[in-house]
Amino acid sequence: MGDLSLASVHLYPVKGLHGLTPPAALVRPWGLEGDRRWMIVDPDGRFLTQRACRGMALITPIPTSEGLTLTRAGSRPCPVRFPDVEAPQRVVTVWNDTVRARDAGDVAAHWLSEALGRECRLVWMHVPELARIRDLSGEDVPVSFADGYPLLVASMASLNDLNARLAPKPAIPMNRFRANIVVEGGLPWEEDSWQLLSIGTALIRIVAACARCVVTTIDQHTGTIPTPGEPLGTLSTFRRAKDGIMFAQNAVVEKAGMITAGDKVEVLERGPSNLVLAG
Numbered sequence: 570m571g572d573l574s575l576a577s578v579h580l581y582p583v584k585g586l587h588g589l590t591p592p593a594a595l596v597r598p599w600g601l602e603g604d605r606r607w608m609i610v611d612p613d614g615r616f617l618t619q620r621a622c623r624g625m626a627l628i629t630p631i632p633t634s635e636g637l638t639l640t641r642a643g644s645r646p647c648p649v650r651f652p653d654v655e656a657p658q659r660v661v662t663v664w665n666d667t668v669r670a671r672d673a674g675d676v677a678a679h680w681l682s683e684a685l686g687r688e689c690r691l692v693w694m695h696v697p698e699l700a701r702i703r704d705l706s707g708e709d710v711p712v713s714f715a716d717g718y719p720l721l722v723a724s725m726a727s728l729n730d731l732n733a734r735l736a737p738k739p740a741i742p743m744n745r746f747r748a749n750i751v752v753e754g755g756l757p758w759e760e761d762s763w764q765l766l767s768i769g770t771a772l773i774r775i776v777a778a779c780a781r782c783v784v785t786t787i788d789q790h791t792g793t794i795p796t797p798g799e800p801l802g803t804l805s806t807f808r809r810a811k812d813g814i815m816f817a818q819n820a821v822v823e824k825a826g827m828i829t830a831g832d833k834v835e836v837l838e839r840g841p842s843n844l845v846l847a848g
Contacts, residue, residue, distance in 0.1 A: 573834035575768055576725055576753035579744075582637055583607040583691070584663075584714045585618040587629040587789060588744060593829035596771040598822050599697040599711040600719035601749055603632055606694045608670070608714040609681060614661040616714070617689060619784045623792040624685050636673075639680060647680040649673050652693050661692055663714055668701045670694050706776055710821050718819035721779060722760065723748035727816070730757035734803050741800045744789045746781070748817050752834050760818050765838035770826030772837075778844045780813025809847045818843075 580589045584605045595602040607630065609617045619625050631638045639647040652671035659672050670692035672678075678690040694700050694714060703712050712719055723746055732740040743751055750768070752760070766773045785801060786794045801814055808815045 571754045571756070573752050573754040573836065575828060575830055575832040575834055576751045577743075577830055578828060579747070579749050579751070580604045581747065582630040582632055583609065583628075583639075584616065585609060585622070585625045586639075587626055588747060589629075589632075593827060594749075595827055596720075596769075596773070596822055596825050597697070598719070598825060599701075600713045600715060600822070604749060605713040605715045606697060607637065607673070608661065608663070608692055608694070609685075609689050610659070610661050610692055612688050612690075614659055616661065616663050617685075619787055619792075620782055622685055622687065623787050623794075626787055626789045626792045628681075628684060639677065639684075641684050644680075644684060647677060649677045649691065652695070659690070659692055663701070664716065666701055666703065668694065668714075670700070705821055708821075718776060719822055720750060720773060720820040721746075721748045721817050722750045722752065722763075722766070722773065722775065722820050723817035724755065724757070724760045725751060725753045726755050726757045727760065731800060731804065731816070734807075735800060738796055738799055738803075741785070742789075745785045745787065745800070746817055747784065750820075750828070754834075761842040761844045762839045763818065763836050764840045765823065765836070766820075767835040767837055768826075769828035769832045770824075771822065771828055772824035772826070774821045774823045775818045775843070776821055777819045778810065778815040779817045779819050780810075781816050785816070807846075808844070810844055811847055815844055 578594045628641045636650040656671040673691040698711050701712050702709050763775045804814045
């Protein structure tokens with residue numbers, strides 16, 4: 570099926586904000602080091618994402634040794650320190666999961682509220698190994714503030730096939746799908762049969778196809794929707810399953826390790842397709 574390699578690695582330090590593309594990352598049991606450890610919540614502690622607030626795409630969080638800096642065109646950068654043990658703890662929710670997290674303070678809350686035009690606060694998950702344990706395929710797995718799984722794996726071959734089907738509409742970049750690990754090579758959609766991947770010194774277990782939402786329609790540089798309904802409309806014609814419209818694969822960490830762009834990706838285990846298309 571052709572050689573596979575790691576095309577790129579992607580981090581989202583704050584859930585829902587603009588992503589980063591480092592050359593390498595440490596894979597931890599709860600996801601990539603530094604990925605989605607911060608989250609923006611409404612006054613009730615409910616998580617916010619681009620689904621309801623497209624302006625989040627315009628804010629870039631830059632990790633620092635002391636925390637991170639929030640940046641946005643036309644605004645003064647906002648440095649944020651990791652909240653210490655004295656910081657207030659808040660009970661926050663990610664979908665149906667309740668998590669205790671440390672509040673990042675009034676300065677960050679004010680800056681984000683001004684930038685997004687709605688009242689909100691920033692929180693930090695200080696114990697990712699314990700804060701949110703999810704039952705995934707019968708195992709207890711620590712997960713960051715990601716939607717449901719530690720990692721999301723996507724294929725450039727599959728994106729290229731999708732864009733061929735979209736033509737003459739504009740092509741969709743991979744950043745719309747907010748994957749952590751992007752694999753180059755192989756055949757379109759062969760990731761449906763992957764079960765265990767070796768990348769760098771890490772082992773990654775594929776668990777389930779990922780159902781996609783309206784975020785895939787949002788330009789990650791402008792916060793606009795250039796082509797209403799796409800790519801979901803086209804994907805729905807051949808990737809609709811019982812649980813939604815699928816692109817990319819949710820994954821858990823079988824062995825922690827370092828991954829670097831350009832690494833060989835080896836499929837150690839394959840199985841039948843994990844995608845059952847709706848009739």
